[in-house]
Amino acid sequence: MGSCNVEDGNQPNCLWIDGPIIVGAGPSGLAVSACLKENGVSSVILERNDCIASLWQLKTYDCLKLHLPKKFCEIPLLGFPEDFPKYPTKHQFISYLESYAKHFSIKPKFKQIVENAEFDHVIGAWRVKTEDCEYISKWLIVATGENAEAVVPEIQGIEKFHGRVVHTSSYKSGFDFKNQRVLVVGCGNSGMEVSLDLCRHNATPHMVVRNTVHILPREMFGISTFEIAMTLLKWIPVRLVDKFLLMVANFTLGNTERLGLRRPKTGPIELKNATGKTPVLDVGALSLIKAGKIKVMEGVREISRKGAKFMDGQEREFDSIILATGYKSNVPTWLKGCDFFTKEGMPRTPFPNGWKGENGLYTVGFTRRGLLGTNSDALYIARDIADQWRLIKGSKKHLQQSQEK
Ligand SMILES: Cc1cc2nc3c(=O)[nH]c(=O)nc-3n(C[C@H](O)[C@H](O)[C@H](O)COP(=O)(O)OP(=O)(O)OC[C@H]3O[C@@H](n4cnc5c(N)ncnc54)[C@H](O)[C@@H]3O)c2cc1C
Ligand SMILES: NC(=O)C1=CN([C@@H]2O[C@H](COP(=O)(O)OP(=O)(O)OC[C@H]3O[C@@H](n4cnc5c(N)ncnc54)[C@H](OP(=O)(O)O)[C@@H]3O)[C@@H](O)[C@H]2O)C=CC1
Ligand SMILES: O=C(O)C(=O)Cc1c[nH]c2ccccc12
Numbered sequence: 001m002g003s004c005n006v007e008d009g010n011q012p013n014c015l016w017i018d019g020p021i022i023v024g025a026g027p028s029g030l031a032v033s034a035c036l037k038e039n040g041v042s043s044v045i046l047e048r049n050d051c052i053a054s055l056w057q058l059k060t061y062d063c064l065k066l067h068l069p070k071k072f073c074e075i076p077l078l079g080f081p082e083d084f085p086k087y088p089t090k091h092q093f094i095s096y097l098e099s100y101a102k103h104f105s106i107k108p109k110f111k112q113i114v115e116n117a118e119f120d121h122v123i124g125a126w127r128v129k130t131e132d133c134e135y136i137s138k139w140l141i142v143a144t145g146e147n148a149e150a151v152v153p154e155i156q157g158i159e160k161f162h163g164r165v166v167h168t169s170s171y172k173s174g175f176d177f178k179n180q181r182v183l184v185v186g187c188g189n190s191g192m193e194v195s196l197d198l199c200r201h202n203a204t205p206h207m208v209v210r211n212t213v214h215i216l217p218r219e220m221f222g223i224s225t226f227e228i229a230m231t232l233l234k235w236i237p238v239r240l241v242d243k244f245l246l247m248v249a250n251f252t253l254g255n256t257e258r259l260g261l262r263r264p265k266t267g268p269i270e271l272k273n274a275t276g277k278t279p280v281l282d283v284g285a286l287s288l289i290k291a292g293k294i295k296v297m298e299g300v301r302e303i304s305r306k307g308a309k310f311m312d313g314q315e316r317e318f319d320s321i322i323l324a325t326g327y328k329s330n331v332p333t334w335l336k337g338c339d340f341f342t343k344e345g346m347p348r349t350p351f352p353n354g355w356k357g358e359n360g361l362y363t364v365g366f367t368r369r370g371l372l373g374t375n376s377d378a379l380y381i382a383r384d385i386a387d388q389w390r391l392i393k394g395s396k397k398h399l400q401q402s403q404e405k
Contacts, residue, residue, distance in 0.1 A: 242267020
């Protein structure tokens, strides 16, 4: 790393980075940095917040646990401590990531919001701008995640609502909604788990299900549903795997349709792979829906000062609204001049080949396959950059030696 003096880059806050620039210090940024280090390549991570794994530290609720078993949520080269439970809590996951960063001596540059990144064809390198600095490198690794920003939909009349409106990324505990009537908009894993948490605190959640949703038990026959799916996928096509999962799910959970939870036509894993829509892995919400403690509502027509009107004509009063409406990538807001990403901020090339773009551009963690996808990307990227690194370092050394002669 050094101050740069490349063409028109001789401003004081301009740094030439020898290795790759990684944007984002979540699990993906940490994983790729560690894999690069293992291959002898140094890197610099730019992180907008002042901590690693900020999604997990700042934007998740207290009772969150990983919903896949720990062996599917490790990042490369260093596993979870043996004494962690099968489904680690978010605090355990954060502590794992902190030890990971420490183990590989990864020290991101914090409070560096990347506002613009563009390939400069004149100098043949990426110019990455934050408020106070311009970083320049031959390689740019995008690790800002599929969940960089909250999706906050425009719902008619919501500005008139008298109570609190929060997105799940700011929700911490049902304790803050004790005894309240709460409208939960959205029925993904967040909507389901927040509704469950609200019940534990004596609140009355009304969960909006505007569309179809796949709900699966977290485990089948004592084995995680995810593990069963991954194992079967090695042998049989995804459609048959889905058929099997749905057969067992219908047997153990019963027909969810009569509860207002209609299933999509496409099976759960095929849908996840094609669209990124994650099936709900049930950790208890379904039995509260059956018991009538979590009320399932149709789509919202409009919000009024005191409550909501629904598509089926019902009207209810609420004290608070929780938007469990998901997340989106923010890549299009800062990565300019390349069409590697769609306007939704996802790589155009499907998994497992979406990790490499042109001119030294790489992406890690945009596979719609959770942390397993991160692992695959991080390993490919590190190998690819290490090959280039060795060539560059080798030819530099060769040049030096021949100049010395
Ligand atoms: C509630 C929740 C639970 C989940 N549970 C699981 C699970 O059990 N198993 C699983 O496999 N997956 C799970 N996921 C998926 C999840 O996305 C991954 O686990 C993981 O966090 C992805 O890591 P990442 O590093 O790609 O993205 P993130 O963790 O989102 O990290 C991205 C980082 O980039 C930073 N950043 C963003 N924009 C900028 C910018 N412009 N400049 C600088 N820095 C920036 C962010 O601050 C953040 O620190 C879960 C997701 C959520 C939301
Ligand atoms: N324990 C764990 O490990 C957990 C993991 N997660 C993960 O985090 C990621 C994000 O999950 P989540 O936050 O649930 O987001 P999702 O994107 O999975 O779900 C968003 C939900 O909001 C609905 N929605 C969006 N806009 C509107 C609207 N205008 N009106 C009504 N409904 C709307 C969607 O419905 P529609 O389908 O109709 O668009 C969908 O039901 C997922 O990958 C998930 O698996 C989340 C929580 C816990
Ligand atoms: O938690 C998530 O969002 C994940 O992406 C993990 C995940 C990857 N593939 C899946 C298939 C079914 C359920 C969860 C996942």
